[in-house]
Amino acid sequence: SKQLARMAGEIKEKLPADASETKKLEALNDYLFKENGFHGSRTDYYNRFNSYLNRVLDDREGLPITLSIVYMELAHRLDLKMEGVGLPAHFVVRHLPKEGEPQLIDVFYGAKPLSREEAGKKVRELTGEDVTEAQLAAVTERQILQRMLGNLLGLAQQKSDKEAVLRYVEALLI
Numbered sequence: 001s002k003q004l005a006r007m008a009g010e011i012k013e014k015l016p017a018d019a020s021e022t023k024k025l026e027a028l029n030d031y032l033f034k035e036n037g038f039h040g041s042r043t044d045y046y047n048r049f050n051s052y053l054n055r056v057l058d059d060r061e062g063l064p065i066t067l068s069i070v071y072m073e074l075a076h077r078l079d080l081k082m083e084g085v086g087l088p089a090h091f092v093v094r095h096l097p098k099e100g101e102p103q104l105i106d107v108f109y110g111a112k113p114l115s116r117e118e119a120g121k122k123v124r125e126l127t128g129e130d131v132t133e134a135q136l137a138a139v140t141e142r143q144i145l146q147r148m149l150g151n152l153l154g155l156a157q158q159k160s161d162k163e164a165v166l167r168y169v170e171a172l173l174i
């Protein structure tokens with residue numbers, strides 16, 4: 001989107017041409033969370049607008065998965081390799097640096113670095129179960145879209161919004 005391109009351009013303007021991955025990551029985090037106030041939705045978490053990327057960009061508030069998508073898109077435009085990790089009940093990203101160890105990042109909490117143990121603790125808090133290696137694997141763009149649509153479908157079902165249910169089921173089938 002044009003808005004993401006503009007945002008990435010604003011981040012790049014502050015970086016030297018030869019910026020390290022660490023500096024790019026710091027600039028991304030500062031831009032999103034300190035300068036622009038992006039944050040995880042805590043007061044109205046289940047509002048469907050937290051699942052719409054255009055609203056997340058406008059409101060600067062979203063779910064773990066939608067904030068992660070914004071983060072991954074900007075990271076990609078900064079030549080940082082990120083992948084989505086669909087933990088049960090919580091979505092995070094993993095930075096894959098050219099050198100060094102991969103790092104889980106919790107975008108919902110302002111890009112907080114997560115260790116494997118902390119990710120396991122979070123999953124246990126949310127689900128009561130231990131995290132598996134399969135749950136720590138990267139997810140595809142299609143799986144991310146399916147998870148977002150699943151979230152929206154669940155919200156529509158809770159509100160007995162039959163038209164929205166049909167819309168999201170149709171989108172999932174497509």
